[in-house]
Amino acid sequence: MYANIIDFHALLTPTPPAPQQKFSQEIKDYLQRYPDTELVDIYLNDLNGQFRGKRIAVSALFSLQNGCYFPQSIYAMDLNGQVIEDSGLGQHAGEPDRLCLPVPGTLRPCARDPQHIAQLQLTMRETNGDPCRIEPRVVLERVLHRLHRLGYYPVIAAELEFYLHAPHQLPGMAQPSLTQNFSVDAPECHGALLDDIAHHAKLQTIPLTGVVAEAAAGQYELNLQHSSKVLEACDQILALKRLTRQLAEKHHQHACFMAKPCAKAAGSGLHFHISLQDAQGHNWLASQPDTLSSTMRQVIGGMLALMPASMAILAPNINAFRRFRPDMHVPLCASWGYNNRTVALRLPCADNANQRVEYRLAGADANPYLAVATILAGMLYGLENPTPLPPAATGDGHATPQAAPLPLNQPQALELFRQNAYLQALFGPAFGSLWHTCKSAELRQFEQQITDTEMAWML
Numbered sequence: 001m002y003a004n005i006i007d008f009h010a011l012l013t014p015t016p017p018a019p020q021q022k023f024s025q026e027i028k029d030y031l032q033r034y035p036d037t038e039l040v041d042i043y044l045n046d047l048n049g050q051f052r053g054k055r056i057a058v059s060a061l062f063s064l065q066n067g068c069y070f071p072q073s074i075y076a077m078d079l080n081g082q083v084i085e086d087s088g089l090g091q092h093a094g095e096p097d098r099l100c101l102p103v104p105g106t107l108r109p110c111a112r113d114p115q116h117i118a119q120l121q122l123t124m125r126e127t128n129g130d131p132c133r134i135e136p137r138v139v140l141e142r143v144l145h146r147l148h149r150l151g152y153y154p155v156i157a158a159e160l161e162f163y164l165h166a167p168h169q170l171p172g173m174a175q176p177s178l179t180q181n182f183s184v185d186a187p188e189c190h191g192a193l194l195d196d197i198a199h200h201a202k203l204q205t206i207p208l209t210g211v212v213a214e215a216a217a218g219q220y221e222l223n224l225q226h227s228s229k230v231l232e233a234c235d236q237i238l239a240l241k242r243l244t245r246q247l248a249e250k251h252h253q254h255a256c257f258m259a260k261p262c263a264k265a266a267g268s269g270l271h272f273h274i275s276l277q278d279a280q281g282h283n284w285l286a287s288q289p290d291t292l293s294s295t296m297r298q299v300i301g302g303m304l305a306l307m308p309a310s311m312a313i314l315a316p317n318i319n320a321f322r323r324f325r326p327d328m329h330v331p332l333c334a335s336w337g338y339n340n341r342t343v344a345l346r347l348p349c350a351d352n353a354n355q356r357v358e359y360r361l362a363g364a365d366a367n368p369y370l371a372v373a374t375i376l377a378g379m380l381y382g383l384e385n386p387t388p389l390p391p392a393a394t395g396d397g398h399a400t401p402q403a404a405p406l407p408l409n410q411p412q413a414l415e416l417f418r419q420n421a422y423l424q425a426l427f428g429p430a431f432g433s434l435w436h437t438c439k440s441a442e443l444r445q446f447e448q449q450i451t452d453t454e455m456a457w458m459l
Contacts, residue, residue: 020065023102027061030107034115041110041119044070044100045238046077047136047438048316049367053122064120069097072124075134076438079317084441087434098132099125106235108204111243112250119242121235133430136369137231143373143426144230147380152284153277154376155356157226158237161268161364163256164190164218164248171218171254171261193251194220200243206236215329216265228277234368237270259315259363260322267323267330268364272375273348275356285355292389293355300336300345300357301389302382303375304404307334307344307361311407312417313374314362316439318446323363324408326398331360333403337393343400361406377426410443 031037040061043053052074073095076087083090106121124132131138147154163171166189194211201208207225214221222240227233241257248255260267276284276295284295292300315321324330329341336345346358362371381387393400407413414436417423424432 023065038116067099067101071095072098111200111246140369140373143376155228155275157273158224159271160222171256196247237368257364259320259365270362272359298382299379301387303378304334306378309416309420310374311413320363335393335400335403343393
């Protein structure tokens, strides 16, 4: 794991260059490596982690050091890209613009055409210059600052599951022989694509450490390196999803990150391995064999306590809740255990220095900024409000005594989120209200659809 160490010698070094100067140098360095760049995709990530922005000429790149403008309503878009008027950010409010600035270190080659197209992430500002309080990246940043003030520095690693399938097939419905669990050799139709993903991840400096074949046909898991740069790690997860989709299209495949694309096959999750370090890089969660440190007990207790209300973030749409079914290796209650994949919080096999928690609830469609913010909020809650820890689950974690059941539908989860004073205060009332409003509107839109199954009833 990477240590997040406070460098006291840095206090004696000259003042670092201004952000504009650093960004200008980043552009120059990039164009030295990619001199044929013609276009740049500039983007923000909305509530659902979707890319929203536009393509500009490379000649306009240097002017971006002073920012550009996008409407704040980007953060009030539904899954179809339509602005939700109930949010108060749409047409009735005049869809006001806000200044957006480059995120340092995110100027990368675009997988669609790395020699000629670049991509650059932006972050939004309020009218007074403060970070935009409803931007998911800023919500996570707020939680991180609070942990840092207490002397805790999270280290995370993500495991992202997804399906590859031909455009004429449904995810998970390919021949079972297409892939096998933990198979080392990918089938011919996927092997070149997976190699391409690894290559382009390296071009974008995304620390992809492995690709694992999962249980269902055509399902894979992308593993990312542990990092103490939590915001950057979440930037990389979304960049990895984009390049995977782009490269799949080139290979005449489709990459599906839906949480439950096939009712009869395994869903796709976004699992996080998380530990906490001090300023010198020592692991707060380090524990002796067969016992837990006090910090480990506190953070597990806190995550379990906030878990039911956290489901509204970790399962961000109605399809995401279809993943939570018995016998699908998905937890159904707020449980924890040692080396047990049926629980929500798994303590993997690890030596003393690398003790960590694997949080197994989020779906592949979850916004990584918000998922990590929610997980860290649970840890923070436990550190600030020590909670009794229930016994560890043994065997099948679905039937764990004393474990609180999780809400298994979106309306119940949204209501628990709305009523949870800790999450609402930590994430900020503006974000809490926006999330509840937008997700409730999405749910209403879905429930207004008449499905083919209903029509087939011929009532």
